[in-house]
Amino acid sequence: MYRILTTEGRAKRAQLETVHGTIQTPVFMNVGTVAAIKGAVSTEDLEGIKTQVELSNTYHLHVRPGDKIIKKMGGLHKFMSWNKPILTDSGGFQVFSLASLRKIKEEGVYFNSHVDGRKIFMGPEESMRIQSNLASTIAMAFDECPSSVADRHYVEASVARTARWLERCKTEMNRLNGLEDTINKKQLLFGINQGAVFDDIRIDHAKRIAEMECDGYALGGLAVGESHEQMYHVIDETVPYLPQDKPTYLMGVGTPANILEAVERGVDFFDCVYPTRNGRHGHLYTNQGKINLFNARYELDERPIEEGCVCPACRRYSRAYIRHLLKAKEMLGMRLCVLHNLYFYNTMMEEIREALDQGDFAAYKKRKLDGMCQSGENSAEI
């Protein structure tokens, strides 16, 4: 059950009730592809840094350890000891990101496993069965994410196929949710809009999937090479055609600035590898912009990553110490950086929700962006 609490322009403050608890939106979902937040972050850690939703991946978990094993272990929640919502990505993005290892057909996609090379077939039905075995809170439709440089002809054909795949996903998900031994019989299904940067293809596709009665709708195939302006334009043009009485999810995005811009345009679910991957690489988000702890200027810096931050890293450790850990390739360095970044993202989402509650989002957004774009020691890229 999705309920809009208040709006400001197109921006929505809402909540989604699920069998694993209520998600307050706008929300950032913390990415743990293989049922683990990379950087030695435990689910206990997630509870301490305001995480609402954990995101895992169908393809990766199917390859290892295998969704049947996870089902036997009682489902993903029990397996990884996380009782709040989990969203599983369908494996569709791996059709794109593992392009050299796959072949796309009407029935689905043939992969060679990136782990051991063995052949894997995944189509809409397979993806739904795997996600049902994983028993995530929200399953994503199996789609194809066309390259940002794909030509119009290819994108049209791809998007038509993705729409046909969504019908198959929907049918299979309904069947699975009705089975006796299904762990989560109320698993939700989000459809995915595609169309690269072609407005009319995006809109036609949005209208078509809107009729399929999904529990939410995602914008896929963005932040894959196009400019920020193109991405914002696509969101502007497409969101009005996605059912706004359902959650809107912008997949794979993005920087704090991307998120603020997208919230303003009506998006309420996000996920991105940035806080985790950049954390592992020593890139830390602060209210004054992004800093790279590998830089020599932090060698003797006694300050925390961010003054006033109460995350597990900032409460106790200096930039100089964390820099040392990173350079020494100590696991703790990555872990502290990932915890800080996720805390930063989750806190920003909390601030966004508070601002929306108070009808103050526009002003908040401006303040936040101005702060992060400050010149000086920090990178302007946010």
Next chain:
RNA sequence: GUGGGUAUGGCGCAGUUGGCUAGCGCGCCAGAUUGUGGCUCUGGAGGCCGAGGGUUCGAGUCCCUCUAUCCACC
């Protein structure tokens, strides 16, 4: 002491029969990274080629002396 080897950027090494602005790996300094293969990629700085002398149009490469260091033998 004798015989042999080695001395090239912070470290480890390449440098062909002497020939253009001396390379490579690691490290260092920066930058990328958007539904994650703890990866990968892209730039950049840094060298009186152990010291001195000689041969040559030209020496990191050849010759002499010295110094340092390693190995073997006495």
